Amino acid sequence: MKTIVRLSVLVLLAGMLAMSAAKPTRVIFFGDSITQAGVNPGGYIDRLKKVLPADHFELIGAGIGGNKIYDLFLRMDEDVLAKQPDVVVIWVGVNDVWHKATSGTGTDPDKFIKFYNAVIKKLQAANIKVVLCTPAAIGEKTDMTNQQDGDLNQYSKFIRDIAQTQNLPLVDLRKAFLEYDLQNNAENKDRGVLTTDRVHLNDAGNQFVADQMQKVLTTAK
Amino acid sequence: MKTIVRLSVLVLLAGMLAMSAAKPTRVIFFGDSITQAGVNPGGYIDRLKKVLPADHFELIGAGIGGNKIYDLFLRMDEDVLAKQPDVVVIWVGVNDVWHKATSGTGTDPDKFIKFYNAVIKKLQAANIKVVLCTPAAIGEKTDMTNQQDGDLNQYSKFIRDIAQTQNLPLVDLRKAFLEYDLQNNAENKDRGVLTTDRVHLNDAGNQFVADQMQKVLTTAK
Amino acid sequence: MKTIVRLSVLVLLAGMLAMSAAKPTRVIFFGDSITQAGVNPGGYIDRLKKVLPADHFELIGAGIGGNKIYDLFLRMDEDVLAKQPDVVVIWVGVNDVWHKATSGTGTDPDKFIKFYNAVIKKLQAANIKVVLCTPAAIGEKTDMTNQQDGDLNQYSKFIRDIAQTQNLPLVDLRKAFLEYDLQNNAENKDRGVLTTDRVHLNDAGNQFVADQMQKVLTTAK
Amino acid sequence: MKTIVRLSVLVLLAGMLAMSAAKPTRVIFFGDSITQAGVNPGGYIDRLKKVLPADHFELIGAGIGGNKIYDLFLRMDEDVLAKQPDVVVIWVGVNDVWHKATSGTGTDPDKFIKFYNAVIKKLQAANIKVVLCTPAAIGEKTDMTNQQDGDLNQYSKFIRDIAQTQNLPLVDLRKAFLEYDLQNNAENKDRGVLTTDRVHLNDAGNQFVADQMQKVLTTAK
Numbered sequence: 050m051k052t053i054v055r056l057s058v059l060v061l062l063a064g065m066l067a068m069s070a071a072k073p074t075r076v077i078f079f080g081d082s083i084t085q086a087g088v089n090p091g092g093y094i095d096r097l098k099k100v101l102p103a104d105h106f107e108l109i110g111a112g113i114g115g116n117k118i119y120d121l122f123l124r125m126d127e128d129v130l131a132k133q134p135d136v137v138v139i140w141v142g143v144n145d146v147w148h149k150a151t152s153g154t155g156t157d158p159d160k161f162i163k164f165y166n167a168v169i170k171k172l173q174a175a176n177i178k179v180v181l182c183t184p185a186a187i188g189e190k191t192d193m194t195n196q197q198d199g200d201l202n203q204y205s206k207f208i209r210d211i212a213q214t215q216n217l218p219l220v221d222l223r224k225a226f227l228e229y230d231l232q233n234n235a236e237n238k239d240r241g242v243l244t245t246d247r248v249h250l251n252d253a254g255n256q257f258v259a260d261q262m263q264k265v266l267t268t269a270k
Numbered sequence: 271m272k273t274i275v276r277l278s279v280l281v282l283l284a285g286m287l288a289m290s291a292a293k294p295t296r297v298i299f300f301g302d303s304i305t306q307a308g309v310n311p312g313g314y315i316d317r318l319k320k321v322l323p324a325d326h327f328e329l330i331g332a333g334i335g336g337n338k339i340y341d342l343f344l345r346m347d348e349d350v351l352a353k354q355p356d357v358v359v360i361w362v363g364v365n366d367v368w369h370k371a372t373s374g375t376g377t378d379p380d381k382f383i384k385f386y387n388a389v390i391k392k393l394q395a396a397n398i399k400v401v402l403c404t405p406a407a408i409g410e411k412t413d414m415t416n417q418q419d420g421d422l423n424q425y426s427k428f429i430r431d432i433a434q435t436q437n438l439p440l441v442d443l444r445k446a447f448l449e450y451d452l453q454n455n456a457e458n459k460d461r462g463v464l465t466t467d468r469v470h471l472n473d474a475g476n477q478f479v480a481d482q483m484q485k486v487l488t489t490a491k
Numbered sequence: 492m493k494t495i496v497r498l499s500v501l502v503l504l505a506g507m508l509a510m511s512a513a514k515p516t517r518v519i520f521f522g523d524s525i526t527q528a529g530v531n532p533g534g535y536i537d538r539l540k541k542v543l544p545a546d547h548f549e550l551i552g553a554g555i556g557g558n559k560i561y562d563l564f565l566r567m568d569e570d571v572l573a574k575q576p577d578v579v580v581i582w583v584g585v586n587d588v589w590h591k592a593t594s595g596t597g598t599d600p601d602k603f604i605k606f607y608n609a610v611i612k613k614l615q616a617a618n619i620k621v622v623l624c625t626p627a628a629i630g631e632k633t634d635m636t637n638q639q640d641g642d643l644n645q646y647s648k649f650i651r652d653i654a655q656t657q658n659l660p661l662v663d664l665r666k667a668f669l670e671y672d673l674q675n676n677a678e679n680k681d682r683g684v685l686t687t688d689r690v691h692l693n694d695a696g697n698q699f700v701a702d703q704m705q706k707v708l709t710t711a712k
Numbered sequence: 713m714k715t716i717v718r719l720s721v722l723v724l725l726a727g728m729l730a731m732s733a734a735k736p737t738r739v740i741f742f743g744d745s746i747t748q749a750g751v752n753p754g755g756y757i758d759r760l761k762k763v764l765p766a767d768h769f770e771l772i773g774a775g776i777g778g779n780k781i782y783d784l785f786l787r788m789d790e791d792v793l794a795k796q797p798d799v800v801v802i803w804v805g806v807n808d809v810w811h812k813a814t815s816g817t818g819t820d821p822d823k824f825i826k827f828y829n830a831v832i833k834k835l836q837a838a839n840i841k842v843v844l845c846t847p848a849a850i851g852e853k854t855d856m857t858n859q860q861d862g863d864l865n866q867y868s869k870f871i872r873d874i875a876q877t878q879n880l881p882l883v884d885l886r887k888a889f890l891e892y893d894l895q896n897n898a899e900n901k902d903r904g905v906l907t908t909d910r911v912h913l914n915d916a917g918n919q920f921v922a923d924q925m926q927k928v929l930t931t932a933k
């Protein structure tokens with residue numbers, strides 16, 4: 050846990066949560082198809098709802114399939130700011146990398162960073178607490194031979210650097226998935242441990258992500 | 271000319287220009303590297319400045335190399351809206367297509383349309399007149415054998431459809447370049463007629479674009 | 492027809508066919524998934540078998556899904572030369588272009604030409620008559636807005652140039668498909684006229700290809 | 713060294729070299745632009761010539777810029793077999809991966825393996841000893857954040873698997889470069905340690921490769 054969430058930030062987050070004790074903390078999960086599926090029965094947001102008391106946390110999914118960082122920027126007014134959340138969990142990056150290989154429509158590194166910072170800035174300007182996540186996986190092989198491991202590592206590093214520079218809480222799913230797979234994927238399979246298809250979460254994956262997210266949200270209380 | 275600019279729209283544009291007779295009409299050219307180079311001596315904006323009277327037109331370049339439609343959306347507050355222009359000429363699209371082939375970071379068709387409309391909407395909300403342009407060329411061969419001709423035609427069609435649906439003035443550079451090359455590129459060369467490198471304008475290209483732009487801006491008076 | 496098959500070459504082909512009157516002319520269709528499906532009931536090779544007399548023509552399919560020109564070169568000893576055909580119809584090119592957009596594994600233009608010539612040379616060295624085909628379609632829209640129209644036109648032109656230079660019979664399916672679609676695809680659909688999915692043949696497509704192939708093979712008699 | 717060259721194979725290689733004591737062992741380095749530059753003054757083949765006695769080793773460069781595995785297959789008759797070498801060092805793979813990102817013309821994994829095995833088989837059929845090399849680098853960052861690290865690891869693994877299965881000597885340049893950079897690239901630069909531009913060798917790189925190659929060739933004596 051210590052390695053995943055920055056304690057100095059948790060103090061801030063805890064303060065925010067304490068102040069809003071009267072009404073539940075509204076958390077929006079802002080992301081792509083993984084988050085879109087997260088609100089389905091058994092999805093990671095659905096699982097979080099079952100463990101986080103409803104009088105303390107209101108959890109809202111705002112994931113849309115195929116979204117990249119700039120898509121989040123485009124729709125954040127309507128889908129996020131209008132709902133006046135207390136906390137926004139940004140989980141994006143898989144498509145920014147993946148689509149380079151599948152349709153030639155990924156996101157350039159410098160553009161990714163620029164839009165990522167723009168999303169954060171706009172949330173912070175609305176006094177919203179921001180939690181960052183690294184993109185978990187495009188393939189679960191543990192020997193760094195998934196086709197886009199290098200690029201996904203690079204984009205994860207961008208996010209870690211932003212979290213560090215701005216002192217923001219980080220759910221380092223990329224790191225957590227790799228560690229989990231190193232323990233549980235002895236056959237070096239590219240899917241089937243935490244994902245169904247190298248990217249999207251199976252039951253174990255949804256539970257694992259819920260656990261990681263829960264740590265950040267509750268430690269803060 | 272009739273085929274390039276929609277007359278019904280010119281009436282609106284003319285009205286706008288008439289009303290602003292006291293001070294020059296401020297026009298921002300909003301685009302990519304082609305427009306960035308357009309303000310250089312001999313560039314298309316520089317050439318326009320020499321033929322359009324300064325007491326009637328204030329011409330401002332706002333082009334940045336590598337920009338795609340979503341980059342325009344990201345920086346439009348600072349680079350365009352803050353300058354309170356009367357007219358914005360949007361000329362973008364080459365990189366959205368080109369980068370698919372060179373770095374796997376082009377723009378998906380549906381995203382292109384979505385951001386394009388978002389840029390227009392935001393300009394119109396600020397009472398700014400919008401002029402659209404189609405992306406001119408990635409290769410000047412006239413027999414539709416430039417690698418990305420199909421895709422560039424597709425994205426040009428998106429822009430034409432938007433212009434038609436919203437009744438906006440259109441500088442159809444894609445169409446104009448092809449017609450010019452059919453007349454002047456008998457050898458079917460991929461560059462050297464209007465471009466230096468298949469994309470960026472040579473002297474003839476800058477003059478040609480200046481001429482096309484001038485028609486839209488002055489017919490409107 | 493005159494535009495599709497080079498008459499001067501047909502004389503050669505006719506001569507070859509005449510000489511082999513005693514036993515049926517063995518024709519191998521050498522290609523990709525389209526040809527692999529061509530031997531299925533209703534496929535274009537299956538249809539050709541029904542119209543070309545078996546005592547005159549022995550038709551053999553040698554198509555493998557995903558094949559590009561270099562894959563043909565790799566397997567031609569075993570799959571073609573070992574079977575001692577009289578005629579080989581080479582129909583390839585779609586994947587060389589298509590895979591650029593779907594997996595970043597298309598074929599460079601210069602490599603395409605080099606391998607294409609190498610395949611022809613090796614067939615001719617074995618006294619096999621060679622018939623060339625252009626790749627038909629990746630999308631059936633008729634206004635040159637299918638994403639890869641430019642590239643597919645380019646590779647088709649390479650094949651036409653080789654046919655012309657070497658005086659080889661050509662089934663110009665690219666040209667024929669476009670002409671057919673211009674007549675029969677008023678709605679500008681990207682599939683459903685001659686293809687099921689923009690690339691692979693539906694019933695009408697298989698019949699149309701069979702007709703085009705038949706012309707070349709029988710005119711030669 | 714033990715990890716790089718398989719000893720069981722060295723016995724075979726040593727035997728081959730012993731038998732050819734009367735005339736120098738003819739070694740062809742078969743590869744891409746890195747090998748093409750290797751024969752230049754200061755290149756790795758040029759450096760090898762200075763340390764390996766000319767009466768024992770005749771070293772020939774057969775590298776061509778932009779070559780992928782299938783290009784080697786296409787030209788191997790003329791450029792390799794016709795020269796009747798005793799040993800062929802195959803060093804290829806960078807372009808098969810790199811071109812996916814730069815022009816959409818990389819090589820599919822299954823095709824890479826198929827052609828790689830076909831090249832080996834043809835060399836062995838001519839009684840030529842084969843030495844394999846893994847592709848060294850597309851970027852020298854040591855934290856697996858070079859864009860194509862995952863894919864390059866994957867293709868290197870393919871080559872290691874072939875070497876192991878067929879008991880062939882392997883110069884594992886991918887592994888050696890990473891180890892060298894971990895020692896000598898504390899700043900995590902993407903170039904400038906062993907390469908000039910992330911891929912092509914600088915002086916240190918040419919010396920390093922020459923050293924690795926020398927070990928395989930001389931241990932065998």
